[in-house]
Amino acid sequence: MAHIVVLGAGLGGVPMALEARRELGRDHKITVVSDKDTFHFTPSNPWVAVNWRKAEQIKVDLAPMFAKKGIEFVHAAATEVRPEANQIALENGETLTYDYLVIATGPELAFDEIEGLGPHGGFTQSVCHVDHADDASGVWDNFVENPAPIVVGAVQGASCFGPAYEFAMILETDLRKRKIRDQVPMTFVTSEPYIGHLGLDGVGDTKGLLESELRNRHIKWITSARVTKVEDGVMHVEEVNEDGTVKKTHELPFGYSMMLPAFRGIPAVRGVEGLVNPRGFVLIDEHQRNPAHANIFSVGVCVAIPPMDTYAVPVGVPKTGFMIESMVMAAARNIRDELDGKEARHVATWNAVCLADFGDGGVAFVAMPQIPPRNVNWSAEGGWVHLGKIAFEKYFLGKIRSGQAEPFYERALFEMMGVHKLKPDT
Numbered sequence: 001m002a003h004i005v006v007l008g009a010g011l012g013g014v015p016m017a018l019e020a021r022r023e024l025g026r027d028h029k030i031t032v033v034s035d036k037d038t039f040h041f042t043p044s045n046p047w048v049a050v051n052w053r054k055a056e057q058i059k060v061d062l063a064p065m066f067a068k069k070g071i072e073f074v075h076a077a078a079t080e081v082r083p084e085a086n087q088i089a090l091e092n093g094e095t096l097t098y099d100y101l102v103i104a105t106g107p108e109l110a111f112d113e114i115e116g117l118g119p120h121g122g123f124t125q126s127v128c129h130v131d132h133a134d135d136a137s138g139v140w141d142n143f144v145e146n147p148a149p150i151v152v153g154a155v156q157g158a159s160c161f162g163p164a165y166e167f168a169m170i171l172e173t174d175l176r177k178r179k180i181r182d183q184v185p186m187t188f189v190t191s192e193p194y195i196g197h198l199g200l201d202g203v204g205d206t207k208g209l210l211e212s213e214l215r216n217r218h219i220k221w222i223t224s225a226r227v228t229k230v231e232d233g234v235m236h237v238e239e240v241n242e243d244g245t246v247k248k249t250h251e252l253p254f255g256y257s258m259m260l261p262a263f264r265g266i267p268a269v270r271g272v273e274g275l276v277n278p279r280g281f282v283l284i285d286e287h288q289r290n291p292a293h294a295n296i297f298s299v300g301v302c303v304a305i306p307p308m309d310t311y312a313v314p315v316g317v318p319k320t321g322f323m324i325e326s327m328v329m330a331a332a333r334n335i336r337d338e339l340d341g342k343e344a345r346h347v348a349t350w351n352a353v354c355l356a357d358f359g360d361g362g363v364a365f366v367a368m369p370q371i372p373p374r375n376v377n378w379s380a381e382g383g384w385v386h387l388g389k390i391a392f393e394k395y396f397l398g399k400i401r402s403g404q405a406e407p408f409y410e411r412a413l414f415e416m417m418g419v420h421k422l423k424p425d426t
């Protein structure tokens, strides 16, 4: 009996454990290790930050759900991954030994790379974690009593731009509903070379759609922006030319700010020889497997993907939910094949399929493959996107609560769309 350990219980780790259980049956032991005892649906964090959701509504208790599926759950942070010994050291002093390890820890948020950035000791809010969003909701309650300028966006090296746009539009919608929008100048600050780039060199006409959305909502923007420091109520920004010289400096006053940070790998894997790149992202081959340690797989935001291009201000590539689902499917099937004595052959299709909610509308896009030129390069907007995102939230949380791996109709749809490029079993 092999022991498969999944490290992390987010959008990658939980489906990974459930999918592995389905692929492997009850013949093998599966353990999930997470520093949190709940799953939370990250895409809903912006709604929590404006009190459209309570944090508890988007959380799922992991231990009882995993118990029903015969999956062991260890609630402890990993402090060190030791590939040579096939072991993980835990914060509680224990050590876990694995035959296969799937790293699904998401990112560490690199707020400390910019002075004054972030919610702990800094001056900006965060929606990256449900606990941050929960804290931000109290700050928002105070802010709407004392309206002032808002600065929202994503800093240099960030890779997750969709949520920055979503949050800007959601704040704007909330202010309009409260009839205080006229008292709040808003600026969108982003490291992207142009609005709608999204780390993907745009998808369909995201440039046009998002520029028009920002213009319609009277949100000014600064692109190719490098945040140099944040002080209490002032953001210092350099607008950078293509050749790297500074075009203009800005001192932006704010009463409320949320800036997406750059990501890096978590400390438990950073610096482990052969396992990670210099920023601590896990190196993988086309089968989601680490080239140096063949029994380690990785899925989700913690995997290393090179940036699309070199820009004067660094811009990363996003790793979105559909892409993560496809990584999970490939990893689960490859582990099963290896346990059956076959070669790993399943490959994730790195497509971006996204619903970006704007509170009362939104933009949807499909990029297949993620890196251009593409076979499908489509974007559209409308009120249906907001409703679609609410429906998806309910569907996904229901799936996790009942411990369901990907149901047959979702799998059939994804295979039809080419989201899972799964080779037939031989």
Ligand SMILES: Cc1cc2nc3c(=O)[nH]c(=O)nc-3n(C[C@H](O)[C@H](O)[C@H](O)COP(=O)(O)OP(=O)(O)OC[C@H]3O[C@@H](n4cnc5c(N)ncnc54)[C@H](O)[C@@H]3O)c2cc1C
Pocket: 007, 008, 009, 010, 011, 012, 013, 033, 034, 035, 036, 042, 043, 044, 045, 046, 076, 077, 078, 079, 104, 105, 106, 107, 127, 128, 129, 160, 163, 266, 268, 299, 300, 301, 302, 319, 320, 321, 322, 324, 353, 354, 355
């Ligand atoms: C605000 C926001 C909104 C987003 N919205 C969308 C969207 O609408 N659509 C979309 O497709 N994508 C979206 N994304 C992108 C992506 O889908 C999410 O970031 C997703 O949560 C990534 O899943 P993950 O499993 O890789 O990481 P996470 O969800 O971050 O999960 C990582 C897990 O590892 C655990 N962990 C971390 N360190 C340790 C440790 N040392 N020991 C044990 N456990 C550990 C964490 O507690 C967590 O359980 C969004 C991202 C953000 C930040």
